[in-house]
Amino acid sequence: xxxxxxxxxxxxxxxxxxxxxxxxxxxxxxxxxxxxxxxxxxxxxxxxxxxxxxxxxxxxxxxxxxxxxxxxxxxxxxxxxxxxxxxxxxxxxxxxxxxxxxxxxxxxxxxxxxxxxxxxxxxxxxxxxxxxxxxxxxxxxxxxxxxxxxxxxxxxxxxxxxxxxxxxxxxxxxxxxxxxxxxxxxxxxxxxxxxxxxxxxxxxxxxxxxxxxxxxxxxxxxxxxxxxxxxxxxxxxxxxxxxxxxxxxxxxxxxxxxxxxxxxxxxxxxxxxxxxxxxxxxxxxxxxxxxxxxxxxxxxxxxxxxxxxxxxxxxxxxxxxxxxxxxxxxxxxxxxxxxxxxxxxxxxxxxxxxxxxxxxxxxxxxxxxxxxxxxxxxxxxxxxxxxxxxxxxxxxxxxxxxxxxxxxxxxx
Numbered sequence: 251x252x253x254x255x256x257x258x259x260x261x262x263x264x265x266x267x268x269x270x271x272x273x274x275x276x277x278x279x280x281x282x283x284x285x286x287x288x289x290x291x292x293x294x295x296x297x298x299x300x301x302x303x304x305x306x307x308x309x310x311x312x313x314x315x316x317x318x319x320x321x322x323x324x325x326x327x328x329x330x331x332x333x334x335x336x337x338x339x340x341x342x343x344x345x346x347x348x349x350x351x352x353x354x355x356x357x358x359x360x361x362x363x364x365x366x367x368x369x370x371x372x373x374x375x376x377x378x379x380x381x382x383x384x385x386x387x388x389x390x391x392x393x394x395x396x397x398x399x400x401x402x403x404x405x406x407x408x409x410x411x412x413x414x415x416x417x418x419x420x421x422x423x424x425x426x427x428x429x430x431x432x433x434x435x436x437x438x439x440x441x442x443x444x445x446x447x448x449x450x451x452x453x454x455x456x457x458x459x460x461x462x463x464x465x466x467x468x469x470x471x472x473x474x475x476x477x478x479x480x481x482x483x484x485x486x487x488x489x490x491x492x493x494x495x496x497x498x499x500x501x502x503x504x505x506x507x508x509x510x511x512x513x514x515x516x517x518x519x520x521x522x523x524x525x526x527x528x529x530x531x532x533x534x535x536x537x538x539x540x541x542x543x544x545x546x547x548x549x550x551x552x553x554x555x556x557x558x559x560x561x562x563x564x565x566x567x568x569x570x571x572x573x574x575x576x577x578x579x580x581x582x583x584x585x586x587x588x589x590x591x592x593x594x595x596x597x598x599x600x601x602x603x604x605x606x607x608x609x610x611x612x613x614x615x616x617x618x619x620x621x622x623x624x625x626x627x628x629x630x631x632x633x634x635x636x637x638x639x640x641x642x643x644x645x646x647x648x649x650x651x652x653x654x655x656x657x658x659x660x661x662x
Contacts, residue, residue: 300553300556300557302526303519303522303526303538303541303557303560304556304557304559304560306526306534306560308531308563308564308567309348309529309531314345314348314350314353315353318341318345318353318357321341322337322338322341322357325337331368331371332371332374335361335364335365335371335374336374338357338358338360338361339358339361339374339377339378339381341357342354342355342357342358342361342378342381342385343381345357346381346384346385346388346532347492347528347530347531347532347533348529348530348531348532349530349531349532349535349564349567349568349570350568351385351388351389351568351569354385355382355385358378358381358382358385359382361374361378362375362378362379362382365378372405372408372409373405373406373409373411373414375405376401376402376405376406376409376411376414377402377414377417379398379399379401379402379405380398380399380402380417380418380421382394382398383395383396383397383398383399383402383421383425384421386398387421387424387425387428388532388568388570389569389570389571390428390571390572390608390609390610392425392429392608392609395425396425399418399421399422399425402414402417402418402421403415403418406418412445412446412447413445413446413447413450413453415445416441416442416443416444416445416446416447416450416453416457417442417453419438419439419441419442419445420438420439420442420453420456420457420460422435422438423435423436423438423439423442423457423460423464424460426438427460427463427464428572428610429609429610429611430609430610430611430612430613430614430615430644431611432464432467432468432647432648433647435460435464436461436464439457439460439461439464440461442457443457451484451487451488452484452485452488452490452493454484455480455481455484455485455488455490455493456481456493458477458478458480458481458484459477459478459481459493459496459497459500461473461477462474462475462477462478462481462497462500462504463500463503465477466500466503466504466507467612467648468648469507469648471504471507471508474504475504478497478500478501478504481497482494482497485497491524491528492528492530492533494524495520495521495524495525495528495530495533496521496533496536498517498518498520498521498524498537499517499518499521499533499536499537499540501517502514502515502516502517502518502521502537502540502541502544503540505517506540506543506544506547509547511544511547511548514540514544515541515544518537518540518541518544519541521533521537521540522534522537522538522541525537531564531567531568532568532570534564535561535564535565535568535570535573536573538557538558538560538561538564539557539558539561539573539576539577539580541553541557542554542555542557542558542561542577542580542584543580543583545557546580546583546584546587549587551584551587551588554580554583554584555581555584558577558580558581558584561573561577562574562577565577571604571607571608572608572610572613574604575600575601575604575605575608575610575613575617576601576613578597578598578600578601578604578617579597579598579601579613579616579617579620581597582594582595582596582597582598582601582617582620582621582624583620585597586620586624591624591628594624595621595624595625598617598620598621598624599621601613601614601617602614602617602618602621605617611644612644614644615640615641615644615645616641618637618638618640618641619637619638619641621634621637622634622635622636622637622638622641623638625637626638
């Protein structure tokens with residue numbers, strides 16, 4: 251551990267000693283130290299092509315601020331009000347992709363304040379509310395996210411904007427999808443397609459991408475591929491590399507579920523390459539998690555560990571609790587493969603707790619299934635049963651029979 255972590259450990263010991271016996275406290279600290287150990291040096295001798303990914307230096311947030319703040323100031327007198335407000339909206343969106351959540355929110359809220367005192371900019375005000383909902387969505391602040399979607403919907407309805415309402419329906423689809431309510435998510439996404447104006451290429455591509463995610467989860471891989479390929483074509487026409495790279499990630503997740511791991515790695519690498527070049531941290535985080543998952547399936551614990559460590563570094567920086575919970579699940583899988591069952595159990599429990607806190611039902615079910623299987627394989631079948639049963643209850647609501655069949659077999 252680094253000196254900084256050692257100092258943190260000393261502080262933890264002082265706190266824990268007030269609550270536990272010395273022996274239990276010392277064992278607890280050993281677990282913490284094991285959780286924070288890194289296999290990076292081992293990785294560097296395994297696969298040179300992965301070095302640029304695991305050594306990626308995260309951009310300093312202050313650099314964005316020093317560039318964007320002067321632009322916001324100097325552009326105001328040079329642009330019409332409408333163009334200036336749209337510029338601020340674009341800046342907020344860019345900061346979201348860059349993982350600068352607090353700065354993205356600050357720009358959007360400042361824009362919201364300007365628009366509420368202005369006139370004739372209802373459409374931009376609605377887009378700003380939708381932007382704020384995306385920021386809260388990215389951090390799993392569901393109540394705030396839902397509130398701002400409803401505000402955007404209300405404003406778009408007053409100006410009879412079908413395209414705007416389609417965007418709100420798409421956002422509701424992602425909202426319910428992330429919470430594991432997939433039937434509800436699909437309903438809103440299909441509503442979005444119905445409302446969408448034919449010339450809105452970007453929104454069409456985003457809706458197709460989100461439908462592809464639902465198809466992937468439900469095991470309808472042919473539809474998922476069709477949706478993703480169509481989205482790719484549209485984003486390429488628009489030269490929208492931010493969203494294009496996210497589709498690459500989604501394709502990687504699809505191929506992972508199909509157990510086509512070479513194809514999955516290819517798509518994750520495409521996502522990471524584009525995202526690193528442009529410092530799209532939120533895309534990097536999820537693609538690193540995807541690669542880590544594939545490497546656990548390929549039994550390469552060292553590379554899986556390196557990618558989860560890097561994903562954790564990014565997820566912590568951008569306050570992405572959804573990704574952090576997923577990282578704990580993969581860390582549990584890695585330690586399970588290494589027969590470190592106690593540590594594996596700790597990681598799965600962390601993942602379940604966080605997913606429960608943020609109401610991420612799919613990820614909680616996946617982690618419960620992993621923990622249940624671990625407990626079952628280590629002769630703790632009575633402890634395993636509630637975890638496997640809770641996962642089965644969730645997956646029964648999905649259409650992907652292969653996942654459910656495996657869980658039911660384990661629970662018998």
